[in-house]
Structure formats: C-alpha cells, structure tokens
Amino acid sequence: xxxFFTKKKKYATVPSAKARQDVPEGIVRKCPKCKKIMYVKELxxxxxxxxxxxxxxxxxxxxRAEMLFDQDSYVAFDEKMVSLNPLQFPNxxxxxxxxxxxxxxxxxxxxxxxxxxxxxxxxxxMDKGFRMGSMGSVVGxxxxxxxxxxxxxxxxVIIFSASGGARMQEGVLSLMQMAKTSGALKAFSENGGLxxxxxxxxxxxxxxxxxxxxxDYNFAEPGAxxxxxxxxxxxxxxxxxxxxxxxxxxxxxxxxxxDQVIPRSELRTVxxxxxxxxxxxGAE
Amino acid sequence: xxPELDFEKPILELQEKISELKKFMNEKGIDLSDELNHLQExxxxxxxxxxxxxxxxxxxxxxRKLNRPTTLxxxxxxxxxxxxxxxxxxxxxxxxxxxGIAKFHGRPVTVIGxxxxxxxxxxxxxxFGSPHPEGYxxxxxxxKQADKFHRPIITFIDTKGAFPGKAAEExxxxxxxxxxxxxxxxxxxxxISVVIGEGASGGALAIGVGNQILMxxxxxxxxxSPEGAAAxxxxxxxxxxxxxxxxxxxxxxxxxxxIIDKLIPEVxxxxxxxxxxxxxxxxxALIESFEELSQLTADQIRNQRLAKYRAIxxxxxxxxxxxxxxxxxxxxxxx
Numbered sequence: 001x002x003x004f005f006t007k008k009k010k011y012a013t014v015p016s017a018k019a020r021q022d023v024p025e026g027i028v029r030k031c032p033k034c035k036k037i038m039y040v041k042e043l044x045x046x047x048x049x050x051x052x053x054x055x056x057x058x059x060x061x062x063x064r065a066e067m068l069f070d071q072d073s074y075v076a077f078d079e080k081m082v083s084l085n086p087l088q089f090p091n092x093x094x095x096x097x098x099x100x101x102x103x104x105x106x107x108x109x110x111x112x113x114x115x116x117x118x119x120x121x122x123x124x125x126m127d128k129g130f131r132m133g134s135m136g137s138v139v140g141x142x143x144x145x146x147x148x149x150x151x152x153x154x155x156x157v158i159i160f161s162a163s164g165g166a167r168m169q170e171g172v173l174s175l176m177q178m179a180k181t182s183g184a185l186k187a188f189s190e191n192g193g194l195x196x197x198x199x200x201x202x203x204x205x206x207x208x209x210x211x212x213x214x215x216d217y218n219f220a221e222p223g224a225x226x227x228x229x230x231x232x233x234x235x236x237x238x239x240x241x242x243x244x245x246x247x248x249x250x251x252x253x254x255x256x257x258x259d260q261v262i263p264r265s266e267l268r269t270v271x272x273x274x275x276x277x278x279x280x281x282g283a284e
Numbered sequence: 285x286x287p288e289l290d291f292e293k294p295i296l297e298l299q300e301k302i303s304e305l306k307k308f309m310n311e312k313g314i315d316l317s318d319e320l321n322h323l324q325e326x327x328x329x330x331x332x333x334x335x336x337x338x339x340x341x342x343x344x345x346x347x348r349k350l351n352r353p354t355t356l357x358x359x360x361x362x363x364x365x366x367x368x369x370x371x372x373x374x375x376x377x378x379x380x381x382x383x384g385i386a387k388f389h390g391r392p393v394t395v396i397g398x399x400x401x402x403x404x405x406x407x408x409x410x411x412f413g414s415p416h417p418e419g420y421x422x423x424x425x426x427x428k429q430a431d432k433f434h435r436p437i438i439t440f441i442d443t444k445g446a447f448p449g450k451a452a453e454e455x456x457x458x459x460x461x462x463x464x465x466x467x468x469x470x471x472x473x474x475x476i477s478v479v480i481g482e483g484a485s486g487g488a489l490a491i492g493v494g495n496q497i498l499m500x501x502x503x504x505x506x507x508x509s510p511e512g513a514a515a516x517x518x519x520x521x522x523x524x525x526x527x528x529x530x531x532x533x534x535x536x537x538x539x540x541x542x543i544i545d546k547l548i549p550e551v552x553x554x555x556x557x558x559x560x561x562x563x564x565x566x567x568x569a570l571i572e573s574f575e576e577l578s579q580l581t582a583d584q585i586r587n588q589r590l591a592k593y594r595a596i597x598x599x600x601x602x603x604x605x606x607x608x609x610x611x612x613x614x615x616x617x618x619x
Contacts, residue, residue: 078601086541086598087532137597144594166485166507168517171531172543175507176596178486179493182465183590190470206507208458209446209486214466228457228486229448237448247453255454 047264061110061127074114089169099130107138111146117272122150126162136167140177147184156194161212165205178210217259220249298327340528346502346554347481353559355397355440361563378419380411383426394430396423397440414447417460436474439491446487461490468493472582479503495589496573499535501550506533
C-alpha cells in the first residue's frame with residue numbers, strides 16, 4: 001500500500017528539439033512499414049532488411065556492391081565521368097555537385113565488374129540517393145559502356161535499377177538515353193549475351209521503360225515500386241483510387257511482368273544459380 | 285479554323301476589319317481600295333512578324349490545336365493504296381495508334397502513327413492519342429512485318445505521352461515501350477520518324493527510333509510535357525511557359541542540339557492553315573531522306589541507326605588533377 005503512494009509517476013520523456021538534434025544520425029532507423037526501431041549496425045548485418053516485417057530498405061550503390069560481390073573481387077568503371085549540363089539548366093551543376101558529395105558517386109549509377117559466387121559479371125547499380133537515380137547523359141553512357149564491355153569480354157550483364165526515370169534537367173538528351181541503352185542491349189543480345197535485370201525500389205518512368213524491362217530474366221526485390229507512370233498521375237487521370245499493392249513487385253509478378261520476386265537474402269544464391277546454368281552453355 | 289490563340293488576336297482583328305471594309309465598299313459602292321491595300325499589307329506584315337517570331341510556348345499551343353492535321357489527315361495526302369492493319373494479336377486494337385501498308389511515290393512502305401481525335405467524340409475513341417501497350421505492340425508487329433518484306437517504315441509522332449492508366453500498367457506499359465526501343469534498334473529497313481505535333485516522353489520515342497528524325501517547325505519533342513516539367517522541377521504546373529523555353533523542346537532547339545536531322549517548315553501560321561501545302565513540305569523532306577538512306581545496305585542501315593543514338597549524350601571525363609569536382613570524397617555518414 002505504501003508503494004501505492006510513493007510510486008513515482010511515470011513520464012514519457014520527450015527529448016527536446018535540441019536533444020533530438022544531438023542524437024547522431026544513422027545509429028538507429030525506424031522501419032517505415034512496421035515502425036520497429038533497429039540499430040543500423042544490426043540492420044546492415046541483415047542486408048538492410050527489417051527482421052520483424054521483411055521490409056527491404058532501399059540501399060545505396062556502395063552498400064549493394066559490398067553485399068553482392070565476392071569479397072574484394074570488384075573494380076569500378078568510369079568513375080570520373082560528369083555531365084556537362086547540355087541545356088544550361090539553372091542550378092543543375094550545383095545539384096550534381098551536392099549529390100556527388102552526398103553519395104560518393106560521380107553519378108546516379110555505379111558500374112564495374114567482379115565475381116558473384118565465383119562467376120564474373122559486368123554490373124551496374126543505380127543509386128536513388130543521386131538525383132532520385134534519374135538517367136541523364138552520364139547514366140546512359142556508363143550503362144552503354146558497361147554493356148559493350150561485357151559484350152567484348154563475353155561476360156553477363158546485371159543491372160540493379162533504382163530510378164525515378166529520365167533526368168528532367170537534360171531534357172531530350174535524357175529521353176534518348178533510353179534508345180541508346182536499349183540499342184546497346186539489342187546488339188549485346190544478338191551476340192548471345194546474358195542480361196539479368198533486377199528492379200529495386202523504385203524503378204519507374206524512362207528506366208522501367210528501357211533497359212530495366214529488357215532482361216533475359218527480370219527479377220525484383222520484395223515491395224519495390226515498379227511502373228511507368230506515377231501513382232498520383234494515374235489516379236488523377238482515371239479518377240479512381242488504386243489498390244495498395246498497385247505497381248509493387250508482387251503486383252507485377254501477378255501480371256506476368258517478372259520472372260521472380262527475390263528477397264535480398266537469397267539474391268546472391270539465385271544469381272549464382274542462373275550464372276551457373278548459363279556458364280554450362282546451351283546447344284550451339 | 286478553330287479557336288484562335290491570344291497571340292493571334294491582333295491578326296484576327298485586322299482580318300475582321302478588312303472584311304468589314306470590303307462589305308462596306310460593296311454595300312455603298314464606294315472605292316476605298318487604297319485603304320484596303322494598306323490594311324492588307326499591314327496584315328501580311330503582322331502575320332509575318334507574329335508567326336515568324338513565335339515563342340516555344342506559342343508553338344506548343346499551335347501544336348495542340350484541335351484542327352491541326354493528324355496522322356490520318358496526312359496519310360491520304362502523302363500515300364496511295366493505304367490499307368490499315370489493326371490489332372496486336374495479343375490483346376486488342378488500340379486506336380491511339382494507326383498503322384498499315386501503303387505506297388509512297390509507288391514504293392511500298394509501312395506507315396505507323398499516333399492518332400489523336402479531331403473532335404471530342406473522336407478524341408474519346410482514340411484516347412486523346414495516348415497509346416496503351418497494345419498500341420505499341422501493334423506498331424511492333426507491323427515493324428517486324430516491314431522488316432520481313434524489306435519495306436521502309438515511316439512513323440508519325442503525335443502524342444501527349446503513353447497513357448498513364450491502371451490497365452496500361454497491368455499490361456506492361458514499360459515493357460511495351462522498352463521492347464519497341466530494343467527491337468527498332470535491330471531493324472534492317474530504313475525508319476524515318478516525323479514529329480508532326482506533340483512528342484512527349486517514352487510514349488513518343490516508342491515509335492521514334494528512326495534512322496532519321498524529322499520535325500515540323502511548330503512541333504515539340506521532349507522528355508516530358510512543359511506542364512509536367514514545371515510541376516516536377518518547380519512544383520508549379522503554371523510555369524509551363526517557362527519550362528517550354530528552358531527544356532529546349534522546339535524543332536529549332538533540337539536541330540541545334542543535334543537530335544533531329546531535318547526541320548520541316550510549316551505553312552505560315554501553322555500546318556492547319558493549309559494541310560495540303562503542309563503535306564507537300566513533308567513529302568519533299570521524306571523524298572530527300574529516302575534518297576539519303578537508299579545509299580545504305582541493310583547492315584549499314586542498322587549500324588547507322590545504332591551509331592546515331594550511341595552518340596547522344598553530353599558528358600566529360602575529369603582528370604585526376606582537376607579539383608573542382610568532389611567525386612573522390614566519399615562521405616560514409618550518409619543514410
């Protein structure tokens with residue numbers, strides 16, 4: 001009974017704005033789906049997949065390369081290529097510069113080669129942290145060069161897409177990168193080249209409507225947003241609300257647009273299997 | 285003639301004045317031909333000034349005029365023996381794209397074009413010229429057929445974009461566009477694409493991977509509509525006029541950027557003032573393009589097309605000693 005009176009009131013402590021700012025960023029992250037808070041260190045051990053609900057956090061190109069390739073097996077290509085601002089778009093160069101600092105990438109795609117489960121592959125990894133992963137001249141050129149490199153060296157191409165679409169600030173030049181990359185894939189494909197497309201969150205617009213949809217195998221990560229037009233634009237156009245799963249990887253699988261939806265934890269294994277089946281060679 | 289645009293208003297007013305004066309002369313039997321000649325000269329000057337110095341946004345508005353000639357208006361003026369071919373053999377027939385076989389100056393060709401409506405009723409039927417996947421797949425079917433029979437292909441681009449709809453997404457709008465870019469890259473027959481009105485985004489490019497791209501003077505072609513660009517870049521669709529300028533979307537802009545091969549002049553005031561005369565301008569440009577491409581073998585046709593798009597891009601590779609770029613300072617604290 002005594003305790004009843006002496007029991008201290010429990011207050012939830014709300015940190016002051018100042019204190020909240022003092023918490024170093026990037027130590028914990030809250031799952032946007034199930035709201036569970038996890039240490040980033042712990043999260044990174046699990047390939048940035050929420051252990052409580054399976055939500056796949058979008059990841060940058062450097063993290064992706066690190067978890068994809070066999071240890072110390074990869075090198076990067078064309079790391080010093082930069083856009084020249086063809087339309088003289090105001091403030092564009094500053095935005096590129098700040099995204100270079102933010103991501104440590106020269107552009108919205110990392111390209112290079114390495115081995116996966118022992119198999120050599122030419123790999124492109126888009127990074128949505130750089131101008132929403134949008135495709136302008138440099139992204140188109142880097143991907144095209146990667147495909148050409150793979151063709152010359154007889155190795156497969158794997159592209160991880162993560163993009164809001166074509167880069168607005170380079171106008172029609174961005175649009176034409178769709179034709180450029182698709183043309184490179186056509187030439188590569190006619191020579192028997194293997195191309196595996198992996199769509200990650202988000203893969204939309206001019207990227208989904210070019211190389212991302214052209215894989216011999218089209219895979220996607222769980223929950224990834226994949227589509228041509230933006231959800232809001234569609235809702236405005238047709239005047240109805242769309243189902244929650246609209247334009248998710250699972251939705252695309254159901255509608256026959258994907259071979260499989262592959263959890264991040266199984267990706268390396270599946271890629272290894274596909275590469276191994278192709279390494280055996282088919283009937284000539 | 286359709287509704288006049290605000291920048292054309294002074295022309296319209298002067299035209300009315302002239303017709304009033306004529307009426308007055310006839311009714312009263314008074315000779316005012318000096319005055320009339322003077323006004324007609326002024327009108328000619330005014331038209332030349334107005335239409336000769338149109339801003340990008342004014343061109344966009346001309347390109348959108350309901351009475352501007354469409355693919356189906358040009359087909360009978362440019363070709364004989366046109367036979368329309370419907371359907372993609374997979375799902376359905378999309379009337380936002382028309383396609384078929386025909387003869388161009390006696391030579392067999394395949395014709396494919398985006399088709400908007402010329403009135404509200406037709407616009408609804410043709411989905412305002414915004415194709416679904418089955419439209420692009422129909423186009424691809426016709427292109428492959430053309431390849432098989434060694435027929436050159438002429439495509440007319442005129443779309444606000446591929447349709448942003450639920451069914452279009454379900455049936456793979458992205459894949460349909462991507463597949464066309466991929467397969468057009470491998471065609472062994474000449475492909476000439478003519479932008480006759482609006483050319484927005486992947487929905488335009490999906491029938492536009494040509495050996496040559498031709499464009500009418502008042503047509504526009506870009507990665508997105510001016511309204512879309514303004515909304516995305518400045519969160520304000522009202523800034524479309526500014527976007528039309530900044531995005532460099534007109535024929536003369538794209539000629540300077542090296543994207544299009546030929547700029548086709550338009551009848552004064554726009555193609556709708558005289559579709560027949562406009563078709564003659566297009567005809568002339570097509571003949572020239574065919575002549576240029578007829579020098580090439582099938583392999584050269586493919587390679588020329590691949591090389592054309594391969595070369596598009598504006599970038600540089602910075603040297604080690606350049607310090608104005610920060611691309612080597614990877615900060616690991618990013619989330």
